[in-house]
Amino acid sequence: MASFIPNLESAPDTCPEFKRRKRRTTDEKPASFHSHQRNQRIKRWRTQREQHIYSSKLIQALRRSRRTSSAAKEVHETADIVLAVLAKGTTRWSKAILTARKMARHKKAKVAANTRLRKPAVSREKRKTPVVQRKLKVLGRLVPGCRKLSFPNLLEETSDYIAALEMQVRAMTAITEFLAGSGPQPPADRLASNVNS
Amino acid sequence: MSSRRSRSRQSSGSRITDDQIIDLVSKLQQLIPELRGRRSDKVSASKVLQETCNYIRNLHRKVDGLSDRLSQLLASTETDSDQAAIIRSLLME
Numbered sequence: 678m679a680s681f682i683p684n685l686e687s688a689p690d691t692c693p694e695f696k697r698r699k700r701r702t703t704d705e706k707p708a709s710f711h712s713h714q715r716n717q718r719i720k721r722w723r724t725q726r727e728q729h730i731y732s733s734k735l736i737q738a739l740r741r742s743r744r745t746s747s748a749a750k751e752v753h754e755t756a757d758i759v760l761a762v763l764a765k766g767t768t769r770w771s772k773a774i775l776t777a778r779k780m781a782r783h784k785k786a787k788v789a790a791n792t793r794l795r796k797p798a799v800s801r802e803k804r805k806t807p808v809v810q811r812k813l814k815v816l817g818r819l820v821p822g823c824r825k826l827s828f829p830n831l832l833e834e835t836s837d838y839i840a841a842l843e844m845q846v847r848a849m850t851a852i853t854e855f856l857a858g859s860g861p862q863p864p865a866d867r868l869a870s871n872v873n874s
Numbered sequence: 875m876s877s878r879r880s881r882s883r884q885s886s887g888s889r890i891t892d893d894q895i896i897d898l899v900s901k902l903q904q905l906i907p908e909l910r911g912r913r914s915d916k917v918s919a920s921k922v923l924q925e926t927c928n929y930i931r932n933l934h935r936k937v938d939g940l941s942d943r944l945s946q947l948l949a950s951t952e953t954d955s956d957q958a959a960i961i962r963s964l965l966m967e
Contacts, residue, residue: 819927819934
């Protein structure tokens with residue numbers, strides 16, 4: 678029943694060869710490829726179908742982890758991990774979320790990772806004012822795994838991350854409303870009214 | 875864009891023109907609901923970045939609240955297997 682996960686992104690940017698190349702080199706590709714990619718990215722996270730898939734995967738994951746603990750923090754972590762998994766390794770923020778999870782289990786590795794991340798970036802972007810620079814830094818810290826990115830790459834990650842977060846909010850809101858609605862009452866009746874409304 | 879050079883895996887070190895910055899900032903502006911309708915020459919780059927950070931923090935907070943709510947709801951449902959099956963079947967139309 679659960680093995681119906683469609684191939685959401687059959688775009689070239691998921692194949693290994695592309696992943697190995699840096700994102701910046703996409704400028705050298707033909708224009709048609711760019712616009713195709715851009716359309717894929719614009720639709721991403723915004724379709725009903727993706728939201729449904731995310732919701733169902735999230736519920737499955739929550740059910741599985743329910744046996745251990747259902748604290749708010751765990752729910753949030755689970756929600757983030759399912760979101761990152763759905764990104765299918767195409768973005769830095771999603772990889773960072775999954776890596777952080779792995780690292781948390783090996784504390785030594787986590788300390789090493791933080792040390793690596795804290796190294797100051799060599800920056801030649803002196804044309805931006807210090808104010809803008811500062812805000813860029815803050816933004817880089819908010820998006821997982823994006824502390825040392827250049828402005829264009831950071832922007833790309835940010836736009837994908839924001840779209841994903843928005844979907845996360847929509848999905849979790851729907852799930853919460855549904856659970857809250859069908860909680861105290863017999864599921865059958867409540868469902869009928871929910872579906873019809 | 876032709877001024878970009880491929881260097882190491884670290885993405886620092888590429889020179890970015892002012893025009894590029896303006897272009898990217900306006901693109902970012904379109905993602906932020908609060909700033910979407912405004913003309914890009916009326917909103918400074920710093921403001922766009924600030925609002926972006928605020929928006930992301932806002933979304934994080936919303937997810938926090940929803941996680942809290944969800945955890946309470948999940949804890950209170952006894953027959954989760956029934957409900958989960960119902961939810962799944964509904965979601966997979």
